[in-house]
Amino acid sequence: MFTYPLLTPAEQASLPTLVAEPNPIQAKFEDSTHQLFYCQTTDGEMVLKVCHEATIRSSHFWLGANHLFAANFPDSLGDIHLTHHFLQKNGALTVPGFVAANAQRFVLTRFLAGKDLDAELIADDWVIQLAEHIVKLHQCTYTSWGQLHAPKLPAIEWSGRLHQTITFLAKQKGTLIDKTLLAEVLANAENIRETEFVPMMLDLRWDQFRSGTNDLALVDLDAFVIAPRALDLVLLEYVLTPTQLALFKQHYIQTHNWPEHGADKSCYQLLLFLMNILGETDLEKWMQQI
Structure with a gap:
C-alpha cells in the first residue's frame, strides 16, 4: 500500500488511492517554501504540494505578503479552491483542477501535461497569452x-x-539597504494614493507556468492578492524583456491604459526587491533595471 509523503493518516484518508510510490519533484529554488510530489492515483495523475513550514516562517516573500496584504499564508490554503474557481472564471489561462487542500499543510491538484518554461526561451505567443490573461x-x-x-x-x-x-x-535585511534610498522611498510611500486594485499574482515568474501543445498553463496559484494595478505592472516590467514588454503592451493597451510611473515606482521596486521576488541581490542594479 502506498502513502502520500509527509501527510498524516487522517490527512490522506479521503484522498484518491495511490497506485505507485509518489516521486519527488525537484525544487527550483533553494528557499522553496513547498515540497512537490508527482502522484499516480486511481483517479489520474496529480501533484501534491506540501508546505515547508520552517522555510515559510523565514521567507521574505511570505513575510511581505502576509504583512502587507494580510495574505494569511499558509492558513489561506484552506480556501485555495476558491482561487482555482476564480481564475477559471476570470482568467485566460489553464489552471490545474483542484482536488483537495488542508490549511497550513498541503494542496493536491490534477497534473497538467506539458513542459516547464525556460525563461530564456519564451515564445511570443506565450507573451500574448499572458497579456490576454x-x-x-x-x-x-x-x-x-x-x-x-x-x-x-x-x-x-x-x-x-x-x-x-x-x-x-x-x-530583516539589516545593513544591506542604503539608508538614503530607504528614507527617500519611505517619504514617497507616504504620498501614494491608490484607488484602483486588481487581482495580482505576487510571485509571477515564467517558471510558474507550463506549456502544452500551444496553450500556456498557470500551475502555482497560492500567491494571488488584490493589489494596486501599478504594482502588478511594475512587476511585469521586471519579468519581461524589453522586447517582450513591448509586445505585452501592444495587447494590454487595447483595453487598459498604461499609467506613467510616479512616486510609486521606487516604492514598488524596493518592495519587490525586499520580498526577493526574482532573487536579485544587487539593489543598485535592481533599482536601475526599469
Missing part, C-alpha cells in the same frame, strides 16, 4: 485590497501599510 484579470477592479477572496482593506490605508511593510522588511 492579465487584461482579463485587470477588468476585475476593486476599491479595497488585501486577500483575493476578501479584500477588506480600504484604499486610504494603502500608503501607511506599504510604509510599514517596507520598514519591516528592510529591518
